[in-house]
Amino acid sequence: MATSSSIDGPSKPPSPLSFADYRYYWFARFTAVMATIAMVVVIGYQLYDTARSSYGMSIKEASFQLGLLGLVQFIPLAVLTPVAGWAADRFERRRVAIFSNMIDLTIAATLGWFTWTEGLTLPLLFTLAALHGVARVFSGPAMSAIAPNIVPPAVLPRAIAMSSIAWQSASVVGPAAGGLIYAVHPTSVYIFAAALLVLSAFTVSRVRPVLPPPAEVRRHPLREMVDGLQFVWTERFLLGTITLDLFAVILSGATAMLPVYARDILHTGSEGLGFLRAAPAVGAAIIALGLAWRPIERNVGVKMLWAVAAFGAGTVAFGLSTNFLLSLALLVVMGAADMFSVFVRGTLIQLNTPDHMRGRVSAASGLAISASNELGEMRAGAMAAVLGPVSAVVVGGVAAIGVTALWARIFPELRHARTFEARFDPAND
Template structure:
């Protein structure tokens, strides 16, 4: 039998890719509009100032992060103990219920801050199970030699859906504000069914199975002891936590650039468009040399572009900067995701992926809280500048404290372990 030369030649991977695309399209549309609706309700129904409503956006990030933080060890364990398809399908089903509730509350004009925060928390609880289960599926359905390309193609699904979801959702929202959420519910249901058509995926356990609590601790200890993994994961955590400008995009859309929900959809889509373009390029020409240094430079560039975005008052220029931010972020994400998956043994991939997912979620959701709090004190522009400068500083510190990151030259597993251990 001829060995596949592309992940897309593998039927299971094609179904996995499509399920990921539909789920991300749905959730990105839902989450972006949820943030805009919170800001709108806070300003119009509660009479809050720009600073007060901005702080509500920060609290929204916290509402999503708390269940992520609490459930991450359980989610990683579930991905390592059970069929990963079932875990992912269950999580998509919960997110679908959130979308249905949001559609009904919007249609009935019954939205208020407690409802929006509750739905955001439910989404956070669902999302924590999606990350480790979906991330751990790919290495089981493609050969190791095709994994970097599979990750790039998976990133195309994620980024393309992240472009289309907010953009299409914003346009539909302007005509019928409940309809985007109803569409999201349908797509999440379809993704749930599609992922179940992939062949059964279960982690390969070596030796006697540990008790659940010991397995959770084992995953945490493994990441803590492997400095290379710890450096990769925490770099993303602290850099993006500081440079998370996305939480304040509703402020820029409504009160700085004056472009409304349609403009917000395009602004949220712009980084994903830049990222999707780079992911497409990487799927054909994956990076092969000096990958660690390129990851560090990409994170620093992300911080510099964040500062530039803060001072833009031209909508088209802002879109271009956001697209560039997505492009450099995609380079960092592609390298980090590939290194983490290739460096981690399969029996620990679910737990390591859940810890990595917690770091990403912390950087996003806690970054939103940090941005909201900083905006309440410094204003939206000052908060974004502060965050971008912080990301550059973190990159410099990590490059010095984790020299293993600089030493990573390639994605070849055996060579990678030698490089980072020297």
Template structure:
């Protein structure tokens, strides 16, 4: 730092981070609006055009999650490799461009009233393929554009962008869809283009490597082996995987909106926005007052609380109560996500961050998309309410098992990198 130049005290004082933050907000707003409505449209098409029962249409929502997960599973190693070998801005911009094309196709086919189940599943798979490249590249950018002491705050602010967009995207998209069905997808496409332009204005981001470059296949294998051998990383990543895999109430929100609470697409938008509202509030608080001590134990308690609130949501028959519970679910989930994201980023060397972020992203995607599959199948067998209760109870059990199986998680007390590594290796 040159003489007379003051070190930044907030990530928002860094121009590259501000552009990164805004690009993330726009892309997530567009994606959440598009994906929530895609699920509602699929459920609506299954019920109205194909004459399916509630159970049969619920199962189609589960298949929608599977359609998004398959490309994620296949392409995750390549996505992590791309984030570690190429300019991370270009990788993120390219993936956002694919998602923008999906939004354009949805807008046109919605306007023409030409949607059917095969088309919707194909578009969901294309979105899954794009999303797998966005996660690792965007997650790995932040540590390169802010100094390490500001990284936990940068992650909290990035979570605010994510969660605020997750509030606004579904809510605005649902309200607009109720009036003009094709317009939300058109807005999503425009926002994707804007996000592409913004992320490309950030200074070039490429991973720093020590020693001679490894061959691509060896890099992929090295990233997987590194996560497997580091029990702390493995515990963090798999905790989220199995807990959210079971507690996947979000996948069944179209069922609750249409056939249990009877609130339609507007209500669905509000219900999808509610968890993000709670999460955004906690993320805002964490950006000013980040957690400092006993972070591992707090992460475990947050996951257990998420499971308990999931059970409570299943029995609600009042929209306002459901929204309140969903907001609390988002709040406790944000605590877990904030801690886990910070720990994974701080524990991982920079030259492996892309691949580790890709594996972490695969776990998140598996918990979300395969969670939708599990929820759809469980709903077909137990009904929507029974499926949500089963999932919430499962998340609590997973938390108890992981607290015992991975004591490293309980021992993590701080976000200081050297102290953290010493704590979890004790």
């Protein structure tokens, strides 16, 4: 006797977590992000504190050093992004992800040693921050390109939302844990990070091999790298989606100023910095949970634009706040708005890119995200050196709102995106 499943077809799994490979992938992402964000928070605080204490710099001068920290992380991203995208499309993607984990493990061990021996200097911190940029540039495209290969296309929007939950929940735990552990025993935070990176590398190795997609004709590596950039440039829809985040966050990024707010404006120290860094992830995790439970399906482009504008408005309010609890609440709102736009952008990119281009397009998207973060930190640091940290944050938030309005006009494709509507079937491209 035929069952209903044989007549109607197999039922869809209720969650991406019903796939063992995705569970391994999710946990590997969670542990790696928690480790690296804990390190990044502490590196920023150590650099600012070292500049103020050991080098005798003023608040404005030390704020500028935080801007330089963003710049030195961006340089390897800018140089190596085409290589990282090509690697994600040519090599087994798990191995590329594990390679990046090993770079970060080396950074954790080095920072742990020099923190313990009290040998930290600004040149050392800048060098290790740049090396972390190398790890990030290879990790992002490889990990992003794995997900579409281990779940069916129909499950991908929920898989992306749940991957964001891994990222955002780790972004809640990581900064708070990093700040608190550092306050108790500075070296221990790097031992904590190293253990998580080893666990992440082991877990991602449990995912089934994700082989590079076949190509009818293999071209020179440099030609394939250029192909990825040309694909993004000629697809106005993808170009508008990626560049919106790039310019909005370059102008409104306030993350670099958080050590300044924690130490000299809100007066909360490293413990407060951990909570300030975790607050946006709290809002993001709440939105990610909602989207995983009930993904949006209609008017996705307009909603993304409004989310970016809300992020800019929240940045303005945060910049003006001198109350710790109000600042935390505003950062939660900013994280929620950012998560909404990240979900829409990530789903649009994955579902509108053929699999053989996913690594390179993900690399281009990752470069835009990293450029927005790191160059945004540089912009904030340079502006803070002239205007002060509060004015740097407020002016940036206003500018981000303006960019959103401008992009809605020059990229009408974004306003007209009613659904995600994949043009490339990941199973058949």
